[in-house]
Amino acid sequence: MSASFVPGATPARTVRLIGAPTDIGAGARGASMGPEALRVAGIAEMFTRRGLTVHxxxxxxxxxxxxxPPQGGYRHLDEVVAWNQAVHDAVHTALAAGELPVLLGGDHSLGIGSISAVARHCRATGRALRVLWLDAHADFNTHDITPSGNLHGMPVACLCGDGPSALVSMAGHVPAIAASSLRQxxxxxxxxxxxxxxxxxxxxxxxxRYIDEVGMRAAMDKALAGLDDHTHLHVSFDVDFLDPEIAPGVGTTVPGGPTYREAQLCMxxxxxxxxxxxLDIVELNPALDVRNRTAxxxxxxxxxxxxxxxxMRDRG
Structure with a gap:
């Protein structure tokens, strides 16, 4: 573990929950119900237990x-832009107020607005940015190679500067983030x-494949290397990151994901x-879930x- 890490050092602060009830960028309907499913599962109460104030x-x-259907390689582009602008503005407002924004999605196209706001904030405050993208998918498609036109398969490409101008420029800088700041x-x-x-x-x-070969601990050691006091760490948690055996309530399940214990170690x-x-929590689809289990x-x-x-043991 790097000497710059401070185990258990998440400071007391205010968490701002921002619901974005839309599946506008997805192929399957239902992620629009994700924010309420997370609330029903007790997300606000959980943050309170952790000693945080919840707004x-x-x-x-x-x-x-x-x-x-898609037009010019994109489905619902204008609507996706509108939702992402709303997310961008809400996340940027929370950061400016010194709060920790938690986006309750909604599909993963919303990561464009969320991370664009974080990137804008980091440039304004002189902080480095590290984005952890927890996902079954790379989300690096573009309009000319996408098999579906669904924009939830393109947010990383947009953030790295390849996509429609309204999304690519949302952070006020193109690209919004450097590819080197991202860990998938x-x-x-x-x-x-x-x-x-x-x-x-x-x-x-x-x-x-890499996690199978070296284990989650070694993978996370590498993904977290180089963080320091001047780094803003953003986590974009797509629930389909998890194996569908433990998280069936997503629209794009992919077998072979992290087990519960691997995911817990990662977190x-x-x-x-x-x-x-x-933090983003996205792609939760209660319509495909069992008794709110995935939430x-x-x-x-x-x-x-x-x-x-x-x-339970001492760290060392």
């Missing part, structure tokens, strides 16, 4: 899902054209840094992300 601002508003963890579903682009961009990817190691400053698992893991630990 639930309710849900943002945006256009309905028109369920139209748990990846196991990548389209062939997307695979080439990921390699070309030099994204740092700890896929399931605990992130918590050990004491650097988490913003409950997500809340349990986020509690580990904010300091709940299974560790």
């Amino acid at each position: 639930d601002t309710g849900n943002l508003h945006g256009p309905n899902n028109p369920c139209l 963890i748990g990846i196991r579903s990548v389209d062939e054209g997307e695979r080439h682009r990921v390699r070309e961009a030099g994204l740092e990817v700890y896929d399931m 605990e190691m992130i918590a050990d840094t004491g650097r988490v400053a913003s 409950q698992v997500a809340v349990e893991l986020v509690e580990s992300l904010f300091g709940k630990s299974t560790l």
